[in-house]
Amino acid sequence: MAQEGLLVSAFYLLVFTAMLITYRVLRGPTLPDRVVGLNTITTKVVVIIAIVAVMRGEYYLIDLAIVLLMVNSVGGLILAKYMERAGGA
Amino acid sequence: MLEVLLLFGEAVMLFGALGILRFPDVYTRLHAASKCDTGGAMSIILYLVLTMDAPGIVKAKFLVLAFLIAMINPMVSHALARGAYRYGVKPEVVVDMYAWDNP
Numbered sequence: 001m002a003q004e005g006l007l008v009s010a011f012y013l014l015v016f017t018a019m020l021i022t023y024r025v026l027r028g029p030t031l032p033d034r035v036v037g038l039n040t041i042t043t044k045v046v047v048i049i050a051i052v053a054v055m056r057g058e059y060y061l062i063d064l065a066i067v068l069l070m071v072n073s074v075g076g077l078i079l080a081k082y083m084e085r086a087g088g089a
Numbered sequence: 090m091l092e093v094l095l096l097f098g099e100a101v102m103l104f105g106a107l108g109i110l111r112f113p114d115v116y117t118r119l120h121a122a123s124k125c126d127t128g129g130a131m132s133i134i135l136y137l138v139l140t141m142d143a144p145g146i147v148k149a150k151f152l153v154l155a156f157l158i159a160m161i162n163p164m165v166s167h168a169l170a171r172g173a174y175r176y177g178v179k180p181e182v183v184v185d186m187y188a189w190d191n192p
Contacts, residue, residue, distance in 0.1 A: 010095060024110060
């Protein structure tokens with residue numbers, strides 16, 4: 001049906017944008033650039049997991065998405081605290 | 090008619106990625122990243138909730154995910170901006186109001 005095609009196109013576009021941001025993670029001039037890119041990629045992966053859970057009808061995957069979002073937030077906060085304490089680029 | 094939500098989310102995600110690629114320093118990139126993550130992800134998840142046929146508990150889980158994204162993402166962006174400033178990255182701007190209050 002038409003809705004399935006729309007979801008598949010959204011899946012491929014999200015994967016494409018994640019690959020675009022991978023350039024910023026690899027070639028970022030400083031450490032905060034890489035951290036920003038990694039946070040954005042992880043949020044995109046959360047949305048990709050939600051789309052796959054609806055597309056395949058396997059709704060247990062949404063628990064995985066929630067846990068991944070929480071782990072990403074804790075990791076981002078720890079990296080921000082590390083940068084705040086390290087000082088001197 | 091609800092497809093407008095999905096297309097809006099995809100467009101916001103795409104332009105956020107272009108902003109992360111093209112903006113000059115960390116703070117402008119953080120602006121683009123925070124906006125594309127929060128707005129685009131919440132729009133796409135709202136479309137999924139409104140169109141799928143699933144039991145109510147599953148829809149409640151999707152709404153919890155959207156609520157968590159709306160709460161957690163701006164907090165992490167704020168912490169990253171402050172951490173980047175303390176790390177020593179100077180913003181490429183004319184007026185630096187954060188330095189007035191925090192010498």
